[in-house]
Amino acid sequence: MSNEEMFKELADAVVTCKKDVVTAAVEKARSEGIPAPEIIEKGLAAGMNEVGVLFERGKLFLPHVMMAAGAMEEGVKLLEADMPKDAVTKKLGVIVNGTVEGDVHDIGKAIVSTMLQSAGFEVHDIGRDVPLQNFIDKIKETNADMVGLSALMTTTLQGQKDVIEMLKENGMRDNVKVMVGGAPATQAWAEKIGADCYAENASEAVVKAKELLL
Amino acid sequence: MATEYKLRMGDGKRIFMTKEQIVADLKEGMADAADLGSIPDLSEDELDKLVDIITMPSRMVGVEQGKEVPVTHDIGTIRIDGDQGNSGVGIPSSRLVGAMMHERAFGADTMELGHIDYSYKPAKPVIAQEMQTMEICQQNMIVPMLYGAMPNMGLYYTPDGPFENPGDLMKAFKIEEARQSMEHSAEHLTRDIVWIMQRMMASGSDGVNFDTVGAAGDGDMYASLHAIEALRKQFPDIYIEAGMAGELMLGMHGELEYDGTTLAGLWPHEQAPLVAKAGANVFGPVCNTNTSKSAAWNLGRAVTFIKAAVKASPIPCHVNMGMGVGGIPMLETPTIDAVSRASKAMVEIAGVDGI
Numbered sequence: 001m002s003n004e005e006m007f008k009e010l011a012d013a014v015v016t017c018k019k020d021v022v023t024a025a026v027e028k029a030r031s032e033g034i035p036a037p038e039i040i041e042k043g044l045a046a047g048m049n050e051v052g053v054l055f056e057r058g059k060l061f062l063p064h065v066m067m068a069a070g071a072m073e074e075g076v077k078l079l080e081a082d083m084p085k086d087a088v089t090k091k092l093g094v095i096v097n098g099t100v101e102g103d104v105h106d107i108g109k110a111i112v113s114t115m116l117q118s119a120g121f122e123v124h125d126i127g128r129d130v131p132l133q134n135f136i137d138k139i140k141e142t143n144a145d146m147v148g149l150s151a152l153m154t155t156t157l158q159g160q161k162d163v164i165e166m167l168k169e170n171g172m173r174d175n176v177k178v179m180v181g182g183a184p185a186t187q188a189w190a191e192k193i194g195a196d197c198y199a200e201n202a203s204e205a206v207v208k209a210k211e212l213l214l
Numbered sequence: 215m216a217t218e219y220k221l222r223m224g225d226g227k228r229i230f231m232t233k234e235q236i237v238a239d240l241k242e243g244m245a246d247a248a249d250l251g252s253i254p255d256l257s258e259d260e261l262d263k264l265v266d267i268i269t270m271p272s273r274m275v276g277v278e279q280g281k282e283v284p285v286t287h288d289i290g291t292i293r294i295d296g297d298q299g300n301s302g303v304g305i306p307s308s309r310l311v312g313a314m315m316h317e318r319a320f321g322a323d324t325m326e327l328g329h330i331d332y333s334y335k336p337a338k339p340v341i342a343q344e345m346q347t348m349e350i351c352q353q354n355m356i357v358p359m360l361y362g363a364m365p366n367m368g369l370y371y372t373p374d375g376p377f378e379n380p381g382d383l384m385k386a387f388k389i390e391e392a393r394q395s396m397e398h399s400a401e402h403l404t405r406d407i408v409w410i411m412q413r414m415m416a417s418g419s420d421g422v423n424f425d426t427v428g429a430a431g432d433g434d435m436y437a438s439l440h441a442i443e444a445l446r447k448q449f450p451d452i453y454i455e456a457g458m459a460g461e462l463m464l465g466m467h468g469e470l471e472y473d474g475t476t477l478a479g480l481w482p483h484e485q486a487p488l489v490a491k492a493g494a495n496v497f498g499p500v501c502n503t504n505t506s507k508s509a510a511w512n513l514g515r516a517v518t519f520i521k522a523a524v525k526a527s528p529i530p531c532h533v534n535m536g537m538g539v540g541g542i543p544m545l546e547t548p549t550i551d552a553v554s555r556a557s558k559a560m561v562e563i564a565g566v567d568g569i
Binding site: 057058059060061062063064066067070104106110111113114117123125137154183184186187188189200 | 223224225227249273368371374379381382384385387389392393429430431432462463464465466467468469478480481502505506538544546
């Protein structure tokens, strides 16, 4: 089997969302002498990208995304001995995510958190109706690289702008990327308030986070 | 220089496009819907008609004579009194006055009574007030008066309800526990909707509007379909309207089924037959607006989706038209140029039975 065929088998294994299928594929790839970083990047990670595409098209669902992420994690564990330690444990970035104060909407934000987590980010979901100061405190506590601000009502959008202002007041803005989302948020709104990006949906949130943090 | 036409982006921003650009965006939006839903493209004639509607010089357009359709309103009773948090205009008035203004001044063909929290669960503790208000509305009004609210299954999860939040469980990889939490919540939601509607029907309600079915994912739709089924059995003449929350049924659970069909991942044309099977009289399909695309792209996409839903639906389709749905831009008060064009397209091309 060529390396390309092996990478496809690894990716397909992740799409099955089954741990045993993924670990079997990883063992097979190892036995064929494929370096661990390539197994992860060209096989498993490619499979997770495919899972993201299928999620966006309504062919796979949130539990499947989590199962696929869990299966990939098991596969990576098998490769730990072959990898430099920091290469295995290092997350893509740290993200604080929450719905701003006054807004009790939770589900869309939770989907974004889950998708970011399954893509390899360390996500601190601080819930909904979050006092704005809590975003600042959590960013400091976790040394976050990015904050995700969700709002589902036109009346609470202002909270996104306020957090950006608070980041500036605290001298943190240059070190923290800001992503905004939620039904009434738009690209124009993101530009107006000085956010780094706007994401239309959970899949796009992952793409934009990778663009900004990697 | 080519003639340019005034359009809007999905976020409401004014833009100018040539006819060629409009046609290209219409086709691209249409193709996106056809690809996602595995549904047919619009015909060349229909695309030409869409171009005509978009490029009409009038600021506001209307349907051709004889093609008028019924128009109904959700949350309408509090749209007058509510402030901006309720998408209202903040004019002090009772819910009765709000409903009567819609009936007698704004031409609404059906109306609904809705609680300011606008979900079924928070109506439980104030059911006596809801019943009394329904009775008074019925005594004063002629058009069909429904009771309406959102199923909103999220209110059954912590911190609002008794069941652990599936979002938190999912992030901890507790997938089975998350699914069980959704299943328990769905049982409670069905029970609550039926309990509330038993009392509203005793107060003279003409029926029920399920507004934003599936907002909390497939469990929300599962609970709603079972509530529709139960209400149809108990009240054979009840008028049931079921409007969706979004175009795609989110698979929060992923494996819930109704009548042998997995709910997760259903598009409007696949949702319609299930809603009819459960016993609804009217289906409210939704197509979401992409704020980063033009009105042409969004309208081409929305009309393609809704046309397929109308074709597949055994019951009348009253399409959801408003802020961020149905090809209408995402604005608190959407502009009349965009609303009237999208509405005309839905009636004359998608063939909807109402709005």
